[in-house]
Amino acid sequence: MPHDGHDHDHQAVPSDPALRVKALETLLTEKGLVDPAALDEIVDTYEHRVGPRNGARVVAKAWSDPAYLERLRTDATAAIAELGYEGRQGEHMVIAENTDTVHNMVVCTLCSCYPWSVLGLPPVWYKSDAYRSRAVIDPRGVLADFGIRLSDEIEVRVWDSTAETRYLVIPQRPAGTEGLAEDQLADLVTRDSMIGTGVALSPAEAGR
Amino acid sequence: MPSDTRRAVPAPVPMPERPFEEPWQAQAFAMAxxxxxxxxxxxxxxTETxxxxxxxxxxxxxxxxxxxxWEHWVTALEMLLAARxxxxxxxxxxxxxxxxEAYRTTPHGTPVRLGAS
Known part of the structure; x- marks a missing residue:
């Protein structure tokens, strides 16, 4: 936090955007359009309660339970809601399954649409201009920057998220994980693997 | 699309990552x-705005x-609310x-409030 201590008697004036936000919040609260308690709840949810662990549970279940995978394919929004994860704006969830021949990757070229209910809020790089502009033009180059090198036979599909439709990549299940329970499998599922800029960890990489 | 598409994507940061760097960003997010x-x-x-x-x-x-x-987020919020x-x-x-003014005139250690003067 900016706190320079120049003024010992009074308080440091916040930055310009911070003041603009305070002005908006004050005005909207006065008009009854904003409930400060509701704002606190939203911030708390996304700072502490919702994150990629949710998506990892969805993926681990999809790997372990063929019937669940089938439900995800048919209606991902409903199948994800079975685990208690529901989108705030009622957006439609779609899964994109990686296979031996297809690698999926998700971007939002417009702004930063992202499946909050399963991944939390997007990382800084997902919102960056570089990622948003390059993911569609040069997905293999972007993947290489993330340390992912795919053979030429693998087709890369890029999915552009919107306000209405959000994608969750189901990474391939790593080899040597046959005996693992869902909880253990979930530890292998990284956030980036569910955006498609990573792959799931091997048990050795996850320290198992 | 910008012509300069060769810029490297920033290296992935290990999770977990804090979604907001400053409280005003979280407040702006929550308001939208x-x-x-x-x-x-x-x-x-x-998203369109x-x-x-x-x-x-x-x-x-x-x-x-x-x-x-996040500054653009605030701008979009101002624009959409102005349009409404x-x-x-x-x-x-x-x-x-x-x-x-409230910050400038409130002594340290006291909660900053509007209309206190």
Missing amino acids: VHLSETGLFTWAEW FGTVLSMARTAGRPVDGAAY GEAEKPALEALKEAWA
Whole structure:
């Protein structure tokens, strides 16, 4: 936090955007359009309660339970809601399954649409201009920057998220994980693997 | 699309990552979510406005990443609320100045409030 201590008697004036936000919040609260308690709840949810662990549970279940995978394919929004994860704006969830021949990757070229209910809020790089502009033009180059090198036979599909439709990549299940329970499998599922800029960890990489 | 597409994507950061760097970013985020939930605008209207603000900034050669991303978020919120007739510029400017004044005149250790003077 900016706190320079120049003024010992009074308080440091916040930055310009911070003041603009305070002005908006004050005005909207006065008009009854904003409930400060509701704002606190939203911030708390996304700072502490919702994150990629949710998506990892969805993926681990999809790997372990063929019937669940089938439900995800048919209606991902409903199948994800079975685990208690529901989108705030009622957006439609779609899964994109990686296979031996297809690698999926998700971007939002417009702004930063992202499946909050399963991944939390997007990382800084997902919102960056570089990622948003390059993911569609040069997905293999972007993947290489993330340390992912795919053979030429693998087709890369890029999915552009919107306000209405959000994608969750189901990474391939790593080899040597046959005996693992869902909880253990979930530890292998990284956030980036569910955006498609990573792959799931091997048990050795996850320290198992 | 910008012609300069060769810039490297920043290296992935290991999770977990804090979603907000500063409290005002979290508040701005929450206001947009809250107002879409209460129906003042739809989320599609939000993303369209925000996307337009981002692309205007990019076209003008201004930064769009990091802290700038959240400043554009605030701009989009102001624009959408102004379009709804719910946040006129003079009212916001006056409140902004009132808050700045409240910080300047509130002693350390005391909660900063509006209209205390």
